[in-house]
Amino acid sequence: MKKGVLLFLLSFVWLLSACQSSPSEKVADDVKSIHLMRNDFTDVRPKSEDLWMWQEYEKKSGVKVQWEEVKEFGEKKNLILSGKLPDAFYQTGWSNDEIVKYGQQGLFIPLEDLIAEHAPNLQKILDENPIVKKTLTAPDGHMYSLPYMSLDPMSGGRTVRLYINQNWLDELSLDVPRTTDELKEVLAAFVASGEGREGYYMPSGWLAGGLEKVLMASYGLGTGGRQAMGNMLFVDEAGQLQLTINHERMREVWMYLRELYAEGLVAKQSFAGVDDDKWRADAAQDKVGLFQWVDPDFIGPFGPETYTPINVIEGPYGDKTLYTEPPVSGTSAFIITKDAADPGLLLEWVDYFYSPEGQIFAYLGEEGVTYEVDEDGHMVYIDEILNYQNGPQLGAFQWVDNVYGGYFPYAELDQEIRDRAFGKEPAVYDDVKEEYMPEYMLPTFMATEAEAAELSTIVTDISTHVEQSRVKFITGEWNFEKDWTNYVQQLDRIGAQRLLEIRRQQFERFNQD
Numbered sequence: 001m002k003k004g005v006l007l008f009l010l011s012f013v014w015l016l017s018a019c020q021s022s023p024s025e026k027v028a029d030d031v032k033s034i035h036l037m038r039n040d041f042t043d044v045r046p047k048s049e050d051l052w053m054w055q056e057y058e059k060k061s062g063v064k065v066q067w068e069e070v071k072e073f074g075e076k077k078n079l080i081l082s083g084k085l086p087d088a089f090y091q092t093g094w095s096n097d098e099i100v101k102y103g104q105q106g107l108f109i110p111l112e113d114l115i116a117e118h119a120p121n122l123q124k125i126l127d128e129n130p131i132v133k134k135t136l137t138a139p140d141g142h143m144y145s146l147p148y149m150s151l152d153p154m155s156g157g158r159t160v161r162l163y164i165n166q167n168w169l170d171e172l173s174l175d176v177p178r179t180t181d182e183l184k185e186v187l188a189a190f191v192a193s194g195e196g197r198e199g200y201y202m203p204s205g206w207l208a209g210g211l212e213k214v215l216m217a218s219y220g221l222g223t224g225g226r227q228a229m230g231n232m233l234f235v236d237e238a239g240q241l242q243l244t245i246n247h248e249r250m251r252e253v254w255m256y257l258r259e260l261y262a263e264g265l266v267a268k269q270s271f272a273g274v275d276d277d278k279w280r281a282d283a284a285q286d287k288v289g290l291f292q293w294v295d296p297d298f299i300g301p302f303g304p305e306t307y308t309p310i311n312v313i314e315g316p317y318g319d320k321t322l323y324t325e326p327p328v329s330g331t332s333a334f335i336i337t338k339d340a341a342d343p344g345l346l347l348e349w350v351d352y353f354y355s356p357e358g359q360i361f362a363y364l365g366e367e368g369v370t371y372e373v374d375e376d377g378h379m380v381y382i383d384e385i386l387n388y389q390n391g392p393q394l395g396a397f398q399w400v401d402n403v404y405g406g407y408f409p410y411a412e413l414d415q416e417i418r419d420r421a422f423g424k425e426p427a428v429y430d431d432v433k434e435e436y437m438p439e440y441m442l443p444t445f446m447a448t449e450a451e452a453a454e455l456s457t458i459v460t461d462i463s464t465h466v467e468q469s470r471v472k473f474i475t476g477e478w479n480f481e482k483d484w485t486n487y488v489q490q491l492d493r494i495g496a497q498r499l500l501e502i503r504r505q506q507f508e509r510f511n512q513d
Contacts, residue, residue, distance in 0.1 A: 033063070034064075048401070053401050085107070097452040097456075122354040148328070150327060155414055161294070166307060201282070219316070240504075245491060362400060364400070393422075462491060
């Protein structure tokens with residue numbers, strides 16, 4: 001055979017083989033692909049690409065995810081934004097101010113029209129729950145992110161409640177306290193009943209975020225809900241937004257806490273000296289009379305059997321209000337970037353998790369694989385999950401994603417379903433009623449860039465002043481008769497009135513149809 005003919009034949013064979021893809025290559029060509037960036041959880045569970053849930057969802061959706069998991073994401077935001085962006089950020093922490101800023105800069109894209117076209121499950125939620133849409137809408141009228149949310153006020157850690165030592169109540173023949181006066185009496189009886197027994201006791205620094213806020217609701221300062229209280233706001237009887245921190249009722253809350261502290265009914269280490277490990281060790285020795293959190297397991301495995309929940313404490317003016325959040329707990333669960341090739345595909349992919357089927361799949365997995373249905377029709381995790389050496393929650397996290405860490409793009413299942421999944425009897429509360437819900441369920445408002453720039457300094461300085469003053473008033477270093485006026489005047493010098501002015505502008509904007 002001549003050399004030229006041989007070269008021609010070899011070239012033809014090579015060309016023919018190049019035009020015929022292997023079966024695996026053909027599948028790869030047909031599979032749609034998206035690139036998502038998220039926080040890294042591989043210290044406690046498999047990589048996302050190896051997690052059963054995501055492997056199964058790839059089969060369901062026909063979409064392959066290229067997961068990029070980042071450790072210490074918050075410290076790397078600026079560097080990440082300076083380069084090629086992922087298609088979307090999944091379960092990453094962005095503040096409202098950042099969402100607005102980068103949305104208006106074009107790094108994050110508007111989603112409202114895309115949601116209407118590609119995300120029917122989420123659109124249904126937005127249509128039926130206007131507060132969700134308002135919460136996600138930036139001052140420029142656009143939505144740049146998707147929510148982590150729940151429509152059940154008892155679900156997803158939305159409601160913080162008190163837990164009181166039922167064994168001590170039984171021992172002393174006392175009823176569960178229902179008013180602030182009764183609470184004080186019971187705590188006094190606890191402390192007097194045995195050496196080493198504390199009344200209210202939590203790790204240092206927790207008082208302000210827990211007991212104080214529950215009491216604020218008892219004194220009429222919880223009308224805006226949990227997030228409003230965290231932002232130092234409530235709504236008065238005239239429907240006007242007000243600051244909590246300089247109000248006469250706030251003074252009364254701190255006076256009540258001062259009485260508890262002075263009488264030894266609040267642990268002396270409430271402001272310094274006790275970390276989580278020390279607190280739990282003391283709790284295991286039965287030294288804790290009262291604490292707060294979203295569920296009793298927080299204190300230890302003995303929590304559910306030892307402590308009775310108190311959702312509402314009636315205050316001196318008859319106020320009874322749950323310390324609970326609005327439906328949206330997080331506004332940055334899923335953000336699509338300017339570099340996304342197919343934003344519609346991304347929304348179609350994530351919209352499943354806002355459907356009833358997607359909620360179950362993301363939390364419980366699949367019947368016969370990760371959960372079984374018991375004789376009463378309840379979905380319960382398999383034994384491998386329930387008996388996991390590091391606890392059932394982390395056991396479930398070896399299979400599914402939406403049980404740990406929070407802030408995923410997802411609508412939480414009702415708490416009853418979540419409790420049943422872990423083989424627990426759902427908590428039954430005798431003090432949760434519709435009329436105890438906050439009158440207004442205000443989110444953290446979206447700020448304009450100008451508002452955000454001005455508020456950053458004011459809020460930081462005010463928060464520092466309030467934190468320092470709280471300690472001084474409650475411990476008795478400052479006197480309420482002599483020092484309260486100076487405290488309020490200093491708030492005004494820092495910018496309290498300007499803070500209120502801006503918040504009222506945001507409140508008005510939020511209430512617009």
